[in-house]
Structures are given as C-alpha cells and as structure tokens.
Amino acid sequence: MLREKDAWMMNGYVGILTIAVLLAVTVVSFFQELYVIGAICLAIAIILGSGITLIQPNQSVVVIFLGKYMGSIRKEGIVVTVPFSLRRTISLRVRNFNSKRLKVNDVNGNPIEIAAVIVFKVVDAAKAVFDVDQYEEFVEIQSETAIRAVATKYPYDTFTDEELTLRGNAEEISSQLTKELQERLKVAGVDVIEARLTHLAYSTEIAQAMLQRQQASAIIAARKQIVEGAVGMVQDAVKQIEKDGIVELDEERRAAMINNLLVSIVSDNGTQPVVNTGSLYQ
Template identity: 65%
Template sequence: MNEQKAWALNGFLSLLLLLAATALSVVLLVNGSIFIGIALLCIVTVLASGITVVQPNQAMVVTFFGSYAGTIRNSGFWLAIPFSIRKHVSLRVRNFNSAKLKVNDIEGNPIEIAAVVVFRVVDSAKAMFDVDKYEQFVEIQSETALRHVANKYPYDLFEGEGYSLRGNSEQIAEELSRELQERLSVAGVEVLEARLTHLAYSTEIASAMLQRQQATAIISARSKIVEGAVGMVQMAIAQIEQDGVIVLDEERKAAMINNLLVAIVSDRSANPVINTGSLY
C-alpha cells in the first residue's frame, strides 16, 4: 500500500456551484419541472456529502466503498468523492517517551533504560492500512528496538575497546534510530531522532557496580601518579649529576629514588626525618 493523491475540488468553488444548482432546482420545481428539479436536488445532496475540511499538517485518507481512493494532503476546504469515508491522519512531529525498561546488557548485568523517539507519518496509506493503530505499533516497536540495542552492548567498559551504553551515547543513538527506522518503515513512519533519556544499573547491583567504578578510577589515577613520579625522579637524579652538586653512588641513588617515590606517590603529606646522629 502506497500513498497516492485523491481527487479533490476547491471547496469554495464547489459550494458556489452547489448553491447555484440548488437555486436552479427550486426554479424548476416552481415552474412545474418537478422531475428535473427533484433529480437536480438529489445530485446536489449527493455532492454536498463530499464537502470536507483538512487542517494544517494533517492528511485525509479517502476510501470509497472499501477501496483506497487516495489522500488529500493540502489543507483547506475541499469537495472530495461523495459517499466516501474520510479519516484524518496527523503529519505533525511527535514525541514518544518509553517506559523505564529493565533489561540485561551483553554482560548479563541488569540495567534500567529508557528513550525518547521523535517521529512523524510520511505515508498516510501505510499508517492507516498496513498496520493496526500505528501509534501503538510505534510504541511497541520502539521498546523492542531499545531492548535489542541494550542487549548488544555493555553498560560500561572497564577493560578492552568497543562501544558502551554510557560512554558512547551518540553512536548508540544513531544505531537505535537506524533500527527503529527499519522496524517502522512498514507503518509509513519516519524516525527523526531517538536518544536515551535514562540509563542506570538496577538497584540490586547498583552499589556493587559503584564500588567497581570507584576502584577502576583509583587504579587509573594511581597509574598516572606512578608514571609521573618515575619521570620526576629520573629528572631529579639527572639534574643532580649534571650540575655535579654531589656524587651519588648506587646505594645513595637507590635511597634517593625510594624517598622521592614515597613522597610523591603517597596520598599523605611526607614527614621529614632529621638525622641528628647518635646520642652515644
């Protein structure tokens, strides 16, 4: 089923012609031409049943005795096919906020996820005839696509490379939009945007995952500190040897390296120890 243009005549012109035909039928009835006057009046009544109004950003799907006769997309006052059934389909851009779904990511961790889908109808015939209640169809397919995308990626990447739901929101949104478009094209719906609005671990594992994230952050920070500390120690020893302030043997170098690393890497302020010599 594909959308096609329906026959329609300007409503104001049609109304003027119908009024003229009505006046003519009255004149004929008064002058004794009863049969012609009644026949003309019946024709006017039949044609008047096709008068309709199309609002802006709406389409009117016309069916005539069970057959699809086309769609009127232009807003205004129109004369459509008489005795036809006309149904309005909104062409406006609409939002759909999914409920918070509880799903498992690719690692099996239970998470809560929700999304907003921005869509509009681009083919009124498909939306009306190819699916039953296209609004409900959009809702169900959106939740299905959201579950499918959530099952393909981890919530967060603690090691390795790839995409994650939390760290790659733009890529996840693009894939969700693409999959939604594939599912909703049968309903004549265009997906303009799809984005995650809620993403969190489920309550039963939220505290454990928070501790894991904190531990990962601490390890990463410590690695940077150690890397910087080693560089600083190398620079300090090289500068001392270059300036020739003191001559350091291997034992003194080891002691200095140990003291500097402890002072830099430690998360507490270093307390200097002054050697005053022996009391005896």
C-alpha cells in the same frame, strides 16, 4: 503494500458555489412544477455535499470508497472529494514518544534500566492506515522492542576504550537506535527523526555493587597516573642533580634517593623528613 497516491478532488469554494446554484435551481424548479429537473439538481447537490472535506495544515486525509483506497489529500483548506466516501484524517506533524523505563540485561548480563524518547512523523498516510493496525500503538511497541534490542548489544559501561558502551557513547548508541527503529517502522509509513536515551542506570539490586566497582576502578586509574608522574619526576630530579654535579651518587645512594623521592611523592599523607646530622662515632 499500498503506495500513497492523490485522490480526486476539486476546489472546495467552487464546489460550495456549485451546490448553492444547484439548490437554487431546485427551488425554482419546484415552484415551476418542474419536479424532475428539481429532483436531479437536488440529488447532484447532495452528492457533491457529501464530499466536502476540511483539511488542516500538516494533515492528510485518506479517502476510502466502498472498501477501496481512492487516494490521499494533503492540500490544506476545504475541498470536495469522492462523494459518500469514508475519510480518515492522519496527522503529519512531528511527535514525541517517551518510552517506559524498561528493565533489560546488557551484553554482559547485568540488569539495567533504560528509557528513550522517539521523535517521529508519518510520511505515508496510506501505509499508516492500511499496512498496520493502529499505527500509534505499533510505534509504541516497536520502539520498546528496538530499545531492548540495542541495549542487549552493548555493555552498560567498561573500563577500557576498546568497545562502545551505553553510558560512554551516547551519540553512537542514539544513531544505532534510530537506524534500528527506522527499519521497524518504515512498514507503517513512519519516519524516525531522532531517538535518544533519557534514562540509563543499573538496576537497583546491583547498583550498590557496581558503584563500588566504579569507585575502585577510579582509584586504581588515579594511582596509576600518580605513579607514572612520580617516576617521571624522580628521573628528572636525579638527572638534574648528576648533571649539575651537586653530589656524586653511587648505585646504593641513588637507589635510596629514588626510593625516598617516590615514597614522598606517592604517599597519601605528608612525609616527615629525617635529618641526618652525622654519625656520633667517626
């Protein structure tokens, strides 16, 4: 693999001034019939002129001469570099890549739709040019591959907190995706700044069934919480009644009171009290 290095260059304004002087000497030489000197000055001016390069901020120019990598230039402005060389401009600016919606199976085999946005920039122009073919296309393909790889390692959702999920652990999944992408893209001289999921859903063929499953789980969880709260309330009520000596309860009446209180608290509908005014026969 190539390592980025600095290419030979000189200040562009100095180079332009030198070319102007050489052209002036050429003109004077031709008028004085000093054709050899004029031809030499003209040749040098043409050679230097072929190396004039304009570089914008956050760009790198890769210099190639006769098929050999001569180095890169990151200095913005106008410079003169290796004459008659091929120069490729690579942007070092931060860029976004929005992946397509991919259909994959999570670790449980459930089909899901997933997409992500990748924030990246080129940090080594030589690798981006020579180590991969069309680095932008390489970033696109490897990003989709990494998204698929991460999606197959985790479940879409789970009803316990014992494992990471794609839906419930966004930060951890983003960190894992960024790490996976960096390993794949470092060969292209690309630095991954951030990777985040932008779309996550069950595939259409199972979406309705999974929605019913989520609703059922939510109902069960709510019922469990209601029952736990009701038991605590009944325990407190019975203890308070017995502590204050409001009434003495034997085991049978205590069980009946607990049963009535639980039914009253847990019931979905408002309970209708039955008032006992005493027995007709004493």
